[in-house]
Amino acid sequence: MNNIVNIFEKNFQGTMLIPLVVSLLVTLVLGPVVIPWLHRLKFGQQILEDGPVWHKKKSGTPIMGGLIFIAGTAVSIIVTMLIHYDLKLLMMSVITLGFGAIGFIDDYIKVVKKRNLGLTPVQKFSLQAILSVVYIAVLYYTGNLTTEIIVPFAGKVIDMPWWLYIVFTLLVVLGTVNAVNLTDGIDGLAASITCVVSLFFALAAIMLSENSTIYFSFAILGGCIGFLFFNRYPAKVFMGDTGSLFLGGAVSVIAVGMKMPLILVIAGFVYLFEALSVIMQVTSFKLIGKRIFKMTPIHHHFEMCGWNEIKIVSVFSLVTLILCVIAFLSLISLL
Numbered sequence: 001m002n003n004i005v006n007i008f009e010k011n012f013q014g015t016m017l018i019p020l021v022v023s024l025l026v027t028l029v030l031g032p033v034v035i036p037w038l039h040r041l042k043f044g045q046q047i048l049e050d051g052p053v054w055h056k057k058k059s060g061t062p063i064m065g066g067l068i069f070i071a072g073t074a075v076s077i078i079v080t081m082l083i084h085y086d087l088k089l090l091m092m093s094v095i096t097l098g099f100g101a102i103g104f105i106d107d108y109i110k111v112v113k114k115r116n117l118g119l120t121p122v123q124k125f126s127l128q129a130i131l132s133v134v135y136i137a138v139l140y141y142t143g144n145l146t147t148e149i150i151v152p153f154a155g156k157v158i159d160m161p162w163w164l165y166i167v168f169t170l171l172v173v174l175g176t177v178n179a180v181n182l183t184d185g186i187d188g189l190a191a192s193i194t195c196v197v198s199l200f201f202a203l204a205a206i207m208l209s210e211n212s213t214i215y216f217s218f219a220i221l222g223g224c225i226g227f228l229f230f231n232r233y234p235a236k237v238f239m240g241d242t243g244s245l246f247l248g249g250a251v252s253v254i255a256v257g258m259k260m261p262l263i264l265v266i267a268g269f270v271y272l273f274e275a276l277s278v279i280m281q282v283t284s285f286k287l288i289g290k291r292i293f294k295m296t297p298i299h300h301h302f303e304m305c306g307w308n309e310i311k312i313v314s315v316f317s318l319v320t321l322i323l324c325v326i327a328f329l330s331l332i333s334l335l
Contacts, residue, residue: 004207004332007206007207008206008207011206011207011209012206015083016206016211016214016215016218017218018076018079018080018083019076019077019079019080019215019216019218019219019222020076020218020219020221020222021076021222022072022075022076022079022080022219022222023069023072023073023075023076023218023219023220023221023222023223023226024072024222024223024225024226025072025222025226026071026072026075026076026226027068027069027071027072027222027223027225027226027227028226028229030068030071030072031068031226031227031229031230031237034065034067034068034237035062035065035068035230035236035237038062038063038064038065038237039062041111042111043062043063043064043107043111058235061235061236061237061238062236062237062238063107063110063111063237063238063239063240063242064104064107064108064111064240064242064243065227065230065231065237065238065239065240065242065243066100066103066227066239066240066241066242066243066244066246066247067104067242067243068223068226068227068230068237069191069223069224069226069227069239069243070097070100070223070242070243070246072219072222072223072226073093073219073220073222073223073250074093074097076219076222076223077089077090077093077215077216077219080215080219086211086212086215087142088142088144088212088257089212089215089216091135091138091139091142091144092212092213092216092250092253092254092257093216095131095134095135095138095249095253096246096249096250096253097246098131098134098249099128099131099177099245099246099248099249099250100242100243100245100246100249102119102124102127102128102131102241102245103181103240103241103242103243103244103245103246104241104242105118105119105127106118106119106124106240106241106242106245107240107241107242110240118241125174128173128174128177128178128245129170129174131249132169132170132173132174133170135173135253135256136166136169136170144257146259147159147160147161147162147165148160148259149165149168149259149260149261149262150258150259150260150262150263150331150334151262152262152263152266152327152330152331153330153333154333155333155334156334157259157334168261169256169261172252172255172256172261172264173249173252173253173256175272175275176248176251176252176255176264176268176271177245177248177249177252178248178275179248179268179271179272179274179275180194180244180245180247180248180251180271181241181244181245181248182271182274182275182278182297183244183270183271183274183297183299184238184239184243184244185297185299185300186233186299186300186303186309186312186313187231187232187233187234187235187309187313188228188231188232188233188235188309188313189299189309189312189313189316190239190243190244190247191224191227191228191231191239191243191247192224192228192313192316192317193268193270193271193316193317193320194220194224194247194250194251195221195224195225195228195317196317196320196321196324197251197267197268197271197320197324198217198218198220198221198224198250198251198254199217199221199324200267200324200327200328201213201217201251201254201255201258201260201267202214202217202218202221203328204258204260204263204327204328204331205217205258207331208258208331208334210257210258212257213254213257213258216250216254217254220247220250224247227239227243232313233308233309233310233313248271251264251268251271252264255268263327263330263331266323266324266326266327266330267320267323267324267327268320269319269320269323270316270319270320270323273298274297274298274299275297277292277293277296277297277298277301278296278297280292280293280296281293281296299312299316302315
């Protein structure tokens with residue numbers, strides 16, 4: 001334990017909190033400006049018929065609210081880059097913004113073209129796959145591509161064959177982005193979970209002296225905290241796919257960049273289980289004609305069991321916190 005404290009004292013600098021503070025403040029300032037603007041544009045969410053019936057009262061709540069914390073994150077990264085230019089930080093930011101742009105296109109089709117499902121699954125997946133390939137290519141041409149991944153609790157790093165690593169990385173990025181997207185189903189859930197996960201990555205990055213990830217993780221954390229002032233129950237605005245794909249992209253590029261896709265399975269297990277619940281439900285229904293859960297993603301199951309949204313967010317966040325502590329402990333053997 002003393003060793004960890006010494007490492008933090010050595011690696012942590014007060015300036016590392018600048019992205020968090022800037023992102024938080026910009027998000028808080030933009031919220032009261034952007035939300036009325038979205039209302040005036042009538043960018044309201046239409047609630048699907050197959051969702052919980054009590055969600056109908058949320059119909060008309062503005063979506064595309066992810067623009068608020070995306071702007072906050074972007075400003076904080078720009079400020080950080082003016083203080084200390086960092087190519088890796090720039091790459092992470094651009095790729096993450098790319099995922100946010102895909103989400104924006106999806107939301108735009110929903111609210112302007114009046115197609116409630118937005119992009120088709122094939123269109124969305126194809127755009128995400130292309131961006132993931134671009135991310136890997138950028139890592140390669142900038143000399144930042146490594147085929148190593150950290151094995152939790154083993155205290156070692158394994159080197160994968162390059163072809164396997166590329167396939168694995170694509171699966172991690174695509175899986176994470178879509179899992180976070182599925183997590184965004186009730187007020188404040190995706191933002192709360194991502195607050196905990198991004199804090200974990202920031203602390204892990206401090207321990208491992210990954211400055212780029214420290215700045216980026218704190219920027220994401222500040223944006224999510226600020227957004228929760230407007231997105232917590234009862235939500236004044238939804239992040240939409242604009243925000244959820246941005247957050248999914250952020251979490252995945254952090255995990256890949258830190259050689260931690262396996263660690264992400266622990267820290268981000270709530271994301272994973274949200275996606276797995278949908279896969280399990282669909283598979284069970286197609287094979288045996290029965291549903292495992294009352295409704296998926298899994299947070300809707302707990303809603304159908306009588307849990308209110310505040311309880312679900314609180315419990316899921318607490319579970320994520322516990323898992324992040326376990327994930328952090330799994331890294332200690334690397335020191």
